[in-house]
Amino acid sequence: MSKVLPKQLSIKEFYEKGDLFFVPHISIDCVIFGFHTGQLKVLLLKLKDMKEWGLAGGFVFYDEPIEAAAKRIVFERTGLTDIYLTQFYTFGDPSRQRGKGKLKIPQGTKRDSWINQRFITIGHWALVEYSKVVPIPDQFSSACEWVDVRKVPLLMLDHNTILEKALQSLRISLNDYPIGKDLLPAKFTMPELQRLYETVLDKKLDRRNFHKRMLSLGILKKLKEKKKGGAHKAPHLYSFERRAYQKALNHGLKLGTS
Amino acid sequence: MSKVLPKQLSIKEFYEKGDLFFVPHISIDCVIFGFHTGQLKVLLLKLKDMKEWGLAGGFVFYDEPIEAAAKRIVFERTGLTDIYLTQFYTFGDPSRQRGKGKLKIPQGTKRDSWINQRFITIGHWALVEYSKVVPIPDQFSSACEWVDVRKVPLLMLDHNTILEKALQSLRISLNDYPIGKDLLPAKFTMPELQRLYETVLDKKLDRRNFHKRMLSLGILKKLKEKKKGGAHKAPHLYSFERRAYQKALNHGLKLGTS
DNA sequence: ACAAAAGTGTTAACCGTACACCCATGA
DNA sequence: TCATGGGTGTACGGTTAACACTTTTGT
Incomplete structure (x- = not known):
């Protein structure tokens, strides 16, 4: 290349x-x-x-x-x-x-x-x-x-x-397409992903609804580790499921409107 | 030009x-x-x-x-x-x-x-x-x-x-944007408009829902005339509201997701 | 009168949005 | 123990999708 x-x-x-x-x-x-x-x-x-x-x-x-x-x-x-x-x-x-x-x-x-x-x-x-x-x-x-x-x-x-x-x-x-795999490190937390979306869209999102929607896309894998070191409660770490993520990139997130 | x-x-x-x-x-x-x-x-x-x-x-x-x-x-x-x-x-x-x-x-x-x-x-x-x-x-x-x-x-x-x-x-x-003003004659019927959408999307749409949605966009004006000459029941004629149509082209049809 | 297309309203399912409480951690 | 951020479930409302009967008109 x-x-x-x-x-x-x-x-x-x-x-x-x-x-x-x-x-x-x-x-x-x-x-x-x-x-x-x-x-x-x-x-x-x-x-x-x-x-x-x-x-x-x-x-x-x-x-x-x-x-x-x-x-x-x-x-x-x-x-x-x-x-x-x-x-x-x-x-x-x-x-x-x-x-x-x-x-x-x-x-x-x-x-x-x-x-x-x-x-x-x-x-x-x-x-x-x-x-x-x-x-x-x-x-x-x-x-x-x-x-x-x-x-x-x-x-x-x-x-x-x-x-x-x-x-x-x-x-x-x-x-229509997922984002994050190319902008975040391999392991990341849900709040980090949310901050990415908020930053790109330039608006606040609801934490609970965001969590729900992201999981429903089926492109995230919840890891057993948690992020250490930060103040406050340790957030879970996630990574993207390679195959599902790629599929979503190719075919879009929205299912065909019946 | x-x-x-x-x-x-x-x-x-x-x-x-x-x-x-x-x-x-x-x-x-x-x-x-x-x-x-x-x-x-x-x-x-x-x-x-x-x-x-x-x-x-x-x-x-x-x-x-x-x-x-x-x-x-x-x-x-x-x-x-x-x-x-x-x-x-x-x-x-x-x-x-x-x-x-x-x-x-x-x-x-x-x-x-x-x-x-x-x-x-x-x-x-x-x-x-x-x-x-x-x-x-x-x-x-x-x-x-x-x-x-x-x-x-x-x-x-x-x-x-x-x-x-x-x-x-x-x-x-x-x-995201209306279609029809440039593809249909100035006066057209609702079934004609629907056929346009069906043809472009290459799928059937529900007649009643289509009718409802199109009217809800606020870009159509119902004319008093009906289309003569065809067999069967005479359909109404519509035209596009110039200003509303243009506005929809400029700003899109979907309202900003709160 | 019959066939073929046009007009119209109601209901149920789903999705998006709002919202409150508990938990873990460091200071 | 307190402040801060993380994790989770529920209830409401609006939108979309499914669906049936009546009307008009030409043959």
């Missing part, structure tokens, strides 16, 4: 010759979500020489499927494979072009260089386990950090719009 | 010089749905010099937003403006390229011509009123016809997959 350039190109070489490797006019943006200390986080990159931050993005090799490219991009920023990934929308505003609006033409590139042309970007969101990620900046960035989705700064281009739409899509998908 | 080439290009000119006007590597495919005689129809094009049929497709002008391009493409095949259109998925398989698989390189074009390169296509579906459409083939096609979605033949490239995914997306959208 991970594909690498023949050799590591310098930024300048990349800007000048990228179209030898990548399909021009096409980019991919990945909204990488994680969950930590009760917050929904998104992985952002601080662009060199610019005030703004941006989403994890990249390009598509000539012989690479779109989904593979998206997974590669997530891999390059997180070190993770086996990414849970969903394509949610394609953004094609003609203003998505370096040299238009605030986006500067990269130093030393020609105006007609492939990188300065109009790009259509295919938006994906990914769910990853926060603690397993070691954020890695790309060559255009000076930093790569988790940011609370509620505290996201001004992003380059239309990346704020893309993030908003990713969140919408994630919330909608929550109605 | 309708944009026209500086002059009408011949097919050969188009194949050779298209990249002077259109963003390379990007195409748009539109699954145009209509409803007639109790059947869900899709507008297909018979390709010249090939066995297969294909969906309505086209390319994006350098300065044209994606959605505008999609609406233009529907306009060019149907003559209609004010299209109800939804982007549903972007297909990017590297095999989407003339010269690979069954798709021939157009006669007289060079292998490295823009048209023979890999294309990423942005899938849309559109709902149009069957009776208002005058199907118009494009320059690559010998015919443009309505085909029952249940009788769709083998299509070029991955167009069968695109159609399948469009249908899925349409069915899902049916849960």
